[in-house]
Amino acid sequence: MADENLRFKPYDHPAGGWGAAAATAKVLLEQSVVTKGSRALLAMNQPGGFKCPSCAFPDADCKKTLEFCENGAKALAHEATKFRVTREFFAQHTVTELMEKSDYWLEMQGRLTEPMRYDAKSDKYLPCSWDEAFALIGKHLLALDSPHEAEFYTSGRTPNEAAFLYSILVRQFGTNNFPDCSNMCHEPTSRGLPPAIGVGKGTVILEDFEHADAIFVIGQNTGTNSPRMMTNLVEARKRGVPIVAVNPMPERALIKFTEPQDVIQMATFGSTPIASEFVHIKIGGDLALLKGMMKVMFEREAKGEKILDHAFLAEHTLGMEAVRDEVMTLDWADLVAHSGIEEAQIRRCAEIYIRSKATIICYGMGLTQHQLGSQLLQQVANILLLKGNYGRPGAGISPIRGHSNVQGDRTVGIDEKPTQVYLDRVRDVFGFEPPREHGHHTVESVEAMLHGTAKVFIGMGGNFVRAVPDTDIAYSAMRKLNLTVGIATKLNRGHLVHGKDALILPVVARSERIETSAGEQFVTIEDSMSNVTASRGVLTPASEHCMPEVEIVCRMAMAALPESKIPWESYIHDYSLIRDKIAAVYPEIYADFSERIKDPKGFHLDVAPRRLVWLTPTGKANFLVLPGLDVNTPIDDPTMLRLATVRSHDQFNTTIYSYNDRYRGVYNDRMVLFMNEDDRIARGLEPRATVALETISTDGIKRRVDALTVIDYPMPRGAIAGYYPELNPLLPLDYYDRISGTPAAKSIPVRVVAA
Numbered sequence: 064m065a066d067e068n069l070r071f072k073p074y075d076h077p078a079g080g081w082g083a084a085a086a087t088a089k090v091l092l093e094q095s096v097v098t099k100g101s102r103a104l105l106a107m108n109q110p111g112g113f114k115c116p117s118c119a120f121p122d123a124d125c126k127k128t129l130e131f132c133e134n135g136a137k138a139l140a141h142e143a144t145k146f147r148v149t150r151e152f153f154a155q156h157t158v159t160e161l162m163e164k165s166d167y168w169l170e171m172q173g174r175l176t177e178p179m180r181y182d183a184k185s186d187k188y189l190p191c192s193w194d195e196a197f198a199l200i201g202k203h204l205l206a207l208d209s210p211h212e213a214e215f216y217t218s219g220r221t222p223n224e225a226a227f228l229y230s231i232l233v234r235q236f237g238t239n240n241f242p243d244c245s246n247m248c249h250e251p252t253s254r255g256l257p258p259a260i261g262v263g264k265g266t267v268i269l270e271d272f273e274h275a276d277a278i279f280v281i282g283q284n285t286g287t288n289s290p291r292m293m294t295n296l297v298e299a300r301k302r303g304v305p306i307v308a309v310n311p312m313p314e315r316a317l318i319k320f321t322e323p324q325d326v327i328q329m330a331t332f333g334s335t336p337i338a339s340e341f342v343h344i345k346i347g348g349d350l351a352l353l354k355g356m357m358k359v360m361f362e363r364e365a366k367g368e369k370i371l372d373h374a375f376l377a378e379h380t381l382g383m384e385a386v387r388d389e390v391m392t393l394d395w396a397d398l399v400a401h402s403g404i405e406e407a408q409i410r411r412c413a414e415i416y417i418r419s420k421a422t423i424i425c426y427g428m429g430l431t432q433h434q435l436g437s438q439l440l441q442q443v444a445n446i447l448l449l450k451g452n453y454g455r456p457g458a459g460i461s462p463i464r465g466h467s468n469v470q471g472d473r474t475v476g477i478d479e480k481p482t483q484v485y486l487d488r489v490r491d492v493f494g495f496e497p498p499r500e501h502g503h504h505t506v507e508s509v510e511a512m513l514h515g516t517a518k519v520f521i522g523m524g525g526n527f528v529r530a531v532p533d534t535d536i537a538y539s540a541m542r543k544l545n546l547t548v549g550i551a552t553k554l555n556r557g558h559l560v561h562g563k564d565a566l567i568l569p570v571v572a573r574s575e576r577i578e579t580s581a582g583e584q585f586v587t588i589e590d591s592m593s594n595v596t597a598s599r600g601v602l603t604p605a606s607e608h609c610m611p612e613v614e615i616v617c618r619m620a621m622a623a624l625p626e627s628k629i630p631w632e633s634y635i636h637d638y639s640l641i642r643d644k645i646a647a648v649y650p651e652i653y654a655d656f657s658e659r660i661k662d663p664k665g666f667h668l669d670v671a672p673r674r675l676v677w678l679t680p681t682g683k684a685n686f687l688v689l690p691g692l693d694v695n696t697p698i699d700d701p702t703m704l705r706l707a708t709v710r711s712h713d714q715f716n717t718t719i720y721s722y723n724d725r726y727r728g729v730y731n732d733r734m735v736l737f738m739n740e741d742d743r744i745a746r747g748l749e750p751r752a753t754v755a756l757e758t759i760s761t762d763g764i765k766r767r768v769d770a771l772t773v774i775d776y777p778m779p780r781g782a783i784a785g786y787y788p789e790l791n792p793l794l795p796l797d798y799y800d801r802i803s804g805t806p807a808a809k810s811i812p813v814r815v816v817a818a
């Protein structure tokens with residue numbers, strides 16, 4: 064049965080504005096932290112304060128007194144919550160009972176307070192000491208036949224210092240098994256861009272938004288997932304800069320936005336229109352759009368116009384001809400059919416791009432989560448190369464990362480395919496020989512669990528089983544393990560779907576103070592634009608038993624590596640010693656780390672393409688060809704719909720803040736499907752019909768999710784959307800980009816079946 068309380072009421076106000084202000088107040092109230100939370104918000108993203116635990120968008124150099132957004136406030140309120148998960152809580156509930164509860168309910172129970180160990184006899188988590196916890200981890204790790212039987216997951220909230228030490232611990236232990244949240248997220252950026260432009264990061268910094276002449280926002284729901292970026296879009300629009308939004312969902316904030324920080328707009332109920340061009344793309348249609356735009360450019364060049372930046376192309380690039388030749392073979396009918404966009408609009412987008420002297424292309428999961436996601440991003444890199452949009456103000460490629468430190472974690476060594484240069488550095492700096500063979504990414508780690516070749520799972524943050532594809536299969540994979548360890552702030556499903564032995568270890572959160580024998584410590588974070596800044600928590604830790612992540616890593620190392628010569632104990636107390644080692648392993652970007660981090664604004668890590676230096680094998684920026692127009696294997700089945708799994712406005716990944724999705728007009732329910740009315744009628748469905756979805760796959764496994772309510776929504780024909788993680792059971796484990804390992808969560812082939 065669908066939820067009878069579901070309300071659907073299209074939201075026709077601008078995004079942001081008083082709705083955002085009200086939502087901020089509401090979440091502080093719900094978590095009973097109005098005073099404490101409001102005070103903490105004043106320190107968020109301020110010099111001397113802590114970095115917002117929500118998204119990875121940079122903050123604006125202290126230009127504003129309040130540098131947070133509605134969704135940052137939600138993240139903070141849920142972290143600073145007055146609610147606690149205590150030993151009494153665990154005594155009251157068996158794990159089997161807790162499994163019956165929703166993700167939302169689990170989240171609302173509050174902060175974890177002490178280490179807990181699973182007891183099979185009572186089916187409950189019982190309190191245990193930290194010493195016992197580390198001894199258990201040491202015992203299991205030392206009992207393995209091979210270090211490759213352990214999987215070390217990282218989620219992107221972990222700060223640089225803890226992530227760096229974790230990467231050293233795991234490598235000294237002897238494996239490169241580093242599944243991480245990035246493997247499900249921006250890995251196509253990390254893998255797809257290096258062969259093209261030499262780095263797997265964005266080339267844009269915040270100031271560039273002030274100089275851009277055109278901004279494209281492709282496959283990214285800015286108003287929900289990086290709301291602070293709305294400030295930059297609003298400023299750009301006020302300067303008259305065209306903004307092109309490319310999305311199968313007409314996301315509210317991309318259409319109209321009121322800046323909650325703009326007093327006059329707030330007082331007058333004013334707003335700023337955002338997209339000057341809204342491109343209602345089919346799922347996966349971006350490749351055809353980009354190629355259509357390139358075709359317009361090449362056609363006009365062929366007619367003798369000077370459209371491309373020939374000086375730049377000659378000096379800095381290789382391979383443009385092959386891209387041109389491929390693009391010129393495509394005909395307009397196919398480009399229109401694959402993108403779902405009229406030729407006239409593709410030409411308008413091309414015109415905006417051609418006229419702009421400096422263009423930024425931003426993108427999110429709408430581009431990365433396809434079967435050929437990495438190669439799709441190479442086409443974004445191509446189009447920017449054509450007009451030399453690198454290495455000058457206002458131009459470049461701008462992946463909008465997810466977790467607040469996901470980029471930083473990758474930079475400091477969370478990488479299942481490390482380079483030999485890096486491994487040599489680790490050897491020289493730490494004096495041990497790290498393993499050279501590649502380790503597992505996220506999907507491979509689930510496969511190893513299924514095959515019984517993985518025996519231990521350690522989760523440094525995150526909610527692995529809920530985030531990965533094929534929920535049911537992932538659950539059975541986790542349950543085969545000998546030990547699962549959840550290092551976390553909050554109770555989540557990952558702690559309930561556990562191995563034979565299991566631990567839940569509570570950590571000190573981002574907003575909280577870290578005091579050691581050497582005094583107050585701070586950590587560092589790298590945002591989506593390669594700025595490294597210090598983060599100092601201001602709140603008292605949720606419980607005296609919560610442990611900083613750095614200390615947890617060091618004590619795991621001391622338990623699992625009894626022979627190690629690395630001074631783990633000293634790192635527990637003095638984080639500057641860790642930063643010195645980061646500087647030693649990465650001298651090109653992190654030299655003088657301890658000095659440079661004293662600047663309250665932090666510092667910017669070098670991104671070579673900004674200097675027009677190309678760290679590719681050819682020493683140039685490379686145009687790369689992706690033949691054809693499909694970013695997902697075409698399926699010849701008239702009943703097929705492409706399903707994009709997306710985030711609501713009230714969730715942070717697997718953390719559900721509420722059942723509402725204000726900007727899309729959905730209240731009290733998450734089991735909904737956004738569908739074009741004609742697709743609904745074509746299937747003989749009544750408005751608000753309750754349906755089930757089934758995945759179209761050939762592996763013989765039946766994947767189905769029931770009790771979904773169909774909502775008529777302006778989706779392109781053939782495209783539907785629904786919420787992650789509820790729909791993850793439909794996403795086959797094997798359905799991922801082979802270059803990056805990233806599951807194609809935005810293009811699951813499904814059909815509607817009777818409810």
Ligand SMILES: Nc1nc2c(c(=O)[nH]1)N[C@H]1C(S)=C(S)[C@@H](COP(=O)(O)OP(=O)(O)OC[C@H]3O[C@@H](n4cnc5c(=O)[nH]c(N)nc54)[C@H](O)[C@@H]3O)O[C@H]1N2
Pocket residue numbers: 117118119134248249281282283284285287288289309310311312314344345346347348349426427428429430463464465466707708709710711712714715716784809
């Ligand atoms: N409040 C909040 N902030 C967050 C998060 C959160 O859950 N909540 N998560 C964080 C994380 S880890 C990440 S990775 C980011 C995610 O931020 P986003 O990348 O914005 O994430 P999604 O909601 O997954 O969806 C992105 C958009 O892609 C569109 N889309 C789907 N398919 C296609 C397609 O084929 N083409 C195009 N052009 N668009 C498509 C969807 O309609 C949606 O608007 O946000 C981060 N910030």
Ligand SMILES: Nc1nc2c(c(=O)[nH]1)N[C@H]1C(S)=C(S)[C@@H](COP(=O)(O)OP(=O)(O)OC[C@H]3O[C@@H](n4cnc5c(=O)[nH]c(N)nc54)[C@H](O)[C@@H]3O)O[C@H]1N2
Pocket residue numbers: 218219220221244245247248249428465466523524525526527529530531532550551552553554555570571572573612708709710715716717718787788790791794808
């Ligand atoms: N179908 C589908 N699947 C997806 C996606 C999608 O769009 N569609 N998106 C993918 C993406 S982009 C991502 S990034 C992944 C997210 O995957 P994860 O990063 O694994 O998931 P989160 O929900 O962000 O993790 C939440 C948990 O982290 C813990 N936590 C919070 N703060 C801290 C902290 O400071 N320290 C520690 N140690 N723990 C903390 C809390 O206990 C909380 O329950 O999911 C991916 N899965």
Ligand SMILES: [Mo]
Pocket residue numbers: 244247248249464465466
């Ligand atoms: Mo992400």
